[in-house]
Amino acid sequence: MANxxxxxxxxxxxxxxxxxxxxxxxxxxxxDLVLKVSARDTNAIYREIFLTINGxxxxxxxxVLSGNGATASSYNATRVEGIGYTNNSTTTANTFTSVDFYxxxxxxxxxxxxxxxxxxxxxxxxxxxxxxxxxxxxxAAITSISVVLGAASTFAQYSTAYLYxxxxx
Amino acid sequence: xxxxxxxxxxxxxxxxxVIELTDAEVAELAYQAELAAEKKAEEEAQAExxxxxxxxxxEKLGITADEAKLLLA
Numbered sequence: 001m002a003n004x005x006x007x008x009x010x011x012x013x014x015x016x017x018x019x020x021x022x023x024x025x026x027x028x029x030x031x032d033l034v035l036k037v038s039a040r041d042t043n044a045i046y047r048e049i050f051l052t053i054n055g056x057x058x059x060x061x062x063x064v065l066s067g068n069g070a071t072a073s074s075y076n077a078t079r080v081e082g083i084g085y086t087n088n089s090t091t092t093a094n095t096f097t098s099v100d101f102y103x104x105x106x107x108x109x110x111x112x113x114x115x116x117x118x119x120x121x122x123x124x125x126x127x128x129x130x131x132x133x134x135x136x137x138x139x140a141a142i143t144s145i146s147v148v149l150g151a152a153s154t155f156a157q158y159s160t161a162y163l164y165x166x167x168x169x
Numbered sequence: 170x171x172x173x174x175x176x177x178x179x180x181x182x183x184x185x186x187v188i189e190l191t192d193a194e195v196a197e198l199a200y201q202a203e204l205a206a207e208k209k210a211e212e213e214a215q216a217e218x219x220x221x222x223x224x225x226x227x228e229k230l231g232i233t234a235d236e237a238k239l240l241l242a
Contacts, residue, residue, distance in 0.1 A: 024180065163180065
C-alpha cells in the first residue's frame, strides 16, 4: 500500500490550445507514477489521449475495453493510450474527459506497463468510459512523458495534467 | 491567431515553459492530422464493407446473427 503520494508537477492549458503537455526530467526517486488528465479537444472528432514516452511514439501497444452507454466493445491500439474518445467541441460545453494512468516501476529496467481508466461526461445519450492496459516494450527508465491527442489535435483551455510520485506502493 | 503551443514542465526545476509552435511544426501537425483522417476513413470503410458482407452472408444462409453465434459456439 502506498504511504506517500507526492505532486511532482502539473500544468493547465491557457487560452491558446496546446498540442502536448510534456513532463521532462522526471526524478527516479519514486516507486510508481500516477498521471491524472482532464482534457477537452478543440476539434469536433473523437480522438485518443496517448502518452509519448521518452520522446518515442514507438514500441507501444494497448488493449482497450470500451463502453458508451449503448454498446460495449474492445479494441487494440499501437500506442500507450488512456482513452479513445476524448470530449471535444461536439460534447456538452465545458465538459472534460478524465483519465487516470497508473505507471508502476517506471524507473526500473524492464518493459513498462500502464493501466488507465477514462471517462467522459456528456449531457447526451452517448458518453464513453474505457479501461486500458498498455505496454511500452522498452527497458529504459521513464524520464519524460508527453500527453497528446490523436491526429495531432489540440487540448482546449483549462485542460490539465497532474503528475504524482508514489513511494512504497 | 497565434499558433498552438506545447507546454513543457521540467519536473526537477518546476519550471513551466509554454512554447509556441513554429509554422513548420504547425504544417507537420496538419499533415499528420490529414494522414490520421485518411487512415480512420479507410478503417471505417473496411469495417462497413465487412459488416455488409456479413449481413449478405447471413441473408444468403437465411439465419440471424444470434443463430450464427449459436452455430459457432
